[in-house]
Structures are given as structure tokens and as C-alpha cells.
Amino acid sequence: MKFIGSGKVKDVYDMEDGTLLFKFSDRVSAYDVKFHDPIPHKGEALTKFAEFWFEKLPVKNHFVKSVSKNEIIVKKMQMIPVECVVRGYFYGSLISRWNAGEIVIPEGSKTEIAAKLPKPIFDPTTKSEHDEPINKKIALERKLVTEDEYNFLESKSLEIYDTMYGIADAAGFILADLKLEFGKLDGVITLGDSIGPDEYRMWPKETYVVGKIQESYDKQILRDWLTANGYQKQFDDARKAGKEPIAPSIPPEIIQKMSSRYVDSYKLISGKTL
Ligand SMILES: Nc1ncnc2c1ncn2[C@@H]1O[C@H](COP(=O)(O)OP(=O)(O)OP(=O)(O)O)[C@@H](O)[C@H]1O
Ligand SMILES: [Mg+2]
Incomplete structure (x- = not known):
């Protein structure tokens, strides 16, 4: 087993038998x-x-099995260098990009924050340190994928979003957007990476209102606490001064609240307990 790298949340190991081990940590990051x-x-x-x-999900994917309470085994693939984002709501970076004239949204879209789009859109990015929005033209020009591959990624991603939307809806949540990654396994495009609260925005239907920032089901608690206590500004100021921001310690009640949200949302969506 060979350590490959650590992301924000997971550590990846090569099992040297055509599979990878994903080890999910309890780490958290915000801003x-x-x-x-x-x-x-x-x-x-x-x-x-x-x-x-x-x-x-009724799609070919890389999942093999879970091997402990925080580790899964997946088939090792050659990853496609595109992050497949689907957005069903006018929210997040879509708003500023639309304001800047950088993206076209479906005809009839309401441009109020958190409004549902008339239909979900495929809004891919590059796969790099700072994900850069791209479109079909750019993806083909840069030879990231072929046209057939692009079309497949687009339709598959929209299909997966629809399926997940339905499951979330039945559990009392709105799936606002989603990020998927695909790779190639024996030449076939296959769903990879991970799918969970770090890959999507989900809002409780109960508190959903158009025109407002929505209560997200996990990290929002930490973001709100950071903002309310001036840390978000401190981070920005540190970066402007060319320094690394210093992470404060998180109060126990905030940690507890976040922990419960991860656990509770799993119960609600899957109908199973941890
Ligand atoms: N089946 C697979 N085979 C090979 N690589 C994979 C597979 N599934 C996912 N990957 C890649 O493994 C890496 C996992 O890294 P991880 O997501 O933990 O960190 P990261 O993407 O570098 O950072 P971040 O924490 O911001 O997501 C990603 O580059 C992902 O594309
Ligand atoms: Mg990642």
C-alpha cells in the first residue's frame, strides 16, 4: 500500500492491485x-x-466495497480532467458569473438568489487548484475530452442530478447543485471520486425561501460562526497581506452541531443509521 496524497478531507492510498483506498477523515475546512x-x-x-x-445510482461507478467505518476501496482509473458540475438553482458562483455576463442561463430563469432554474444546467470546470469554469467549446479546444465524451458527461451528469434530486426531495431536502468526477475504466467512462455533502449543496425544504441565502445542512454553521466573529475578515486581511490565515479553534457547541448535521442528514437521506 502506497500513500498517494491528502485532499481537504480524504487520504488516498494505492493498494497496488488496481484499486485505491479512500480514507475519510474528520477534518474540516471553510473559506x-x-x-x-x-x-x-x-x-x-x-x-x-x-x-x-x-x-x-444506476450508473457504472468505481466503488468496490467499504472496508472499515471510514475507508472504501475503489477501482483505480485514469481520471477525466473535467469536474462535472450540475446546477439546479441560481446560487453561489453562478450569480456573480451571470452578473459579469460570463454564463448564459436558461430562458425564463428567475435571477433572484436561490430561485430554481427552469431546468438544471451542466456547468463544468477544469480540475485544478482553482477550478476554472469552462464550456463545451473550451473543453474541446483544450482537448480535455472529445465531443462524444463531453456529450456523454453532460447527459450522464444531468441524469444523476435528477435521480439524486428525487431521493433528496423524498427525504425533505433540495439538491441545489452537485459536483461529479468521472474516469475511464477499461475504456468506459465511469463515475468516480466521492459523493457526499462535500460534493453538493443540499437545503432543508422546511427553511427554503427564494431571495435569501439558504441554510445549508453542514458547513454553513461553521461559516456563520466565523463570519459573526470576524474571522472571515481576518482571513481575507491576512491573505491580502500575503500571509497564511490562522485557524481559530472551533467552540465545542459548534463542533457538536456540525457533527449532528452530518449524522442526521445521512439518516434522513438513506433511511439508515450510521
Ligand atoms: N477511481 C479513481 N482513480 C484514480 N483517481 C481517482 C479516482 N477517484 C478519484 N480520483 C482522484 O483522486 C483525487 C482525490 O483527491 P481528493 O479529492 O482527496 O483531494 P483533491 O481533489 O486534491 O482536493 P479536494 O480536497 O479539494 O477535493 C482526485 O484528484 C480525484 O480526481
Ligand atoms: Mg477532490
Whole structure:
């Protein structure tokens, strides 16, 4: 087994038998700052979510099995250098990009924050440190994928979003957007990476209102606390001064609240307990 690397949340190992081990940690980051306090059960919830979605979705995927409460085995693939984002709502970076005239949204779209788009859109990015929005023209020009591959990624991603939207809806949530990654396995485009709260925005239907920032089901708690206590500004100021922001320690009640949200959302969506 060979250590390959650590992302924000997971550590990846090569099992040297054509598979990879994903180890999901309890780490948390917000506003691009990594915090030192672990969020209990987070890794476990992400592991269970990955297992749940890969088993539920009717698409070829890389999932092999879970091997512990925070580790899964997947088939090693050659990853396609495009992050497949689907957006069903006018939210997040879509708003500023639309304001800047950088993206066209479907005819009849309401441009109020958190409004549902008349139909979901495929809005891919590059796969790099700072994901850069692209479109079909750019993806083909840069030879990231062939035209057939692009069309396949687009229709598959929209199809997966629809399926997940239905499951979330039945559990009382709105799936606002989603990020998927695909790779090639024996020449066939296959769903990879992970699927869980770090790959999508999900909002409780109960508190959903158009025209407002929505309550997200996990990290929003930390973001709100950071903003309310002036840390978001401190991070920005530090970056402007060319320094690395310093992560404060997170109060126990915030940690507890976040932990419960990961655990509870898994229960609600999967109908199973951790
Ligand atoms: N089946 C697979 N075979 C090979 N590589 C994979 C497979 N599934 C996912 N990957 C890749 O493994 C890497 C996992 O890294 P991870 O997501 O933990 O960190 P990251 O993408 O570098 O950073 P971030 O934490 O921001 O996501 C990604 O580059 C992903 O594309
Ligand atoms: Mg990643």
C-alpha cells in the first residue's frame, strides 16, 4: 500500500492491485482555511454517503466495497480532467458569473438568489487548484475530452442530478447543485471520486425561501460562526497581506452541531443509521 496524497478531507492510498483506498477523515475546512479540530463522525458519515450513493445510482461507478467505518476501496482509473458540475438553482458562483455576463442561463430563469432554474444546467470546470469554469467549446479546444465524451458527461451528469434530486426531495431536502468526477475504466467512462455533502449543496425544504441565502445542512454553521466573529475578515486581511490565515479553534457547541448535521442528514437521506 502506497500513500498517494491528502485532499481537504480524504487520504488516498494505492493498494497496488488496481484499486485505491479512500480514507475519510474528520477534518474540516471553510473559506479555504483548514481547522485543527476534528468533527466527530464526519469521516464515517462521508464513507456511508459514498457507499449509499454509489449503490443507489444506476450508473457504472468505481466503488468496490467499504472496508472499515471510514475507508472504501475503489477501482483505480485514469481520471477525466473535467469536474462535472450540475446546477439546479441560481446560487453561489453562478450569480456573480451571470452578473459579469460570463454564463448564459436558461430562458425564463428567475435571477433572484436561490430561485430554481427552469431546468438544471451542466456547468463544468477544469480540475485544478482553482477550478476554472469552462464550456463545451473550451473543453474541446483544450482537448480535455472529445465531443462524444463531453456529450456523454453532460447527459450522464444531468441524469444523476435528477435521480439524486428525487431521493433528496423524498427525504425533505433540495439538491441545489452537485459536483461529479468521472474516469475511464477499461475504456468506459465511469463515475468516480466521492459523493457526499462535500460534493453538493443540499437545503432543508422546511427553511427554503427564494431571495435569501439558504441554510445549508453542514458547513454553513461553521461559516456563520466565523463570519459573526470576524474571522472571515481576518482571513481575507491576512491573505491580502500575503500571509497564511490562522485557524481559530472551533467552540465545542459548534463542533457538536456540525457533527449532528452530518449524522442526521445521512439518516434522513438513506433511511439508515450510521
Ligand atoms: N477511481 C479513481 N482513480 C484514480 N483517481 C481517482 C479516482 N477517484 C478519484 N480520483 C482522484 O483522486 C483525487 C482525490 O483527491 P481528493 O479529492 O482527496 O483531494 P483533491 O481533489 O486534491 O482536493 P479536494 O480536497 O479539494 O477535493 C482526485 O484528484 C480525484 O480526481
Ligand atoms: Mg477532490
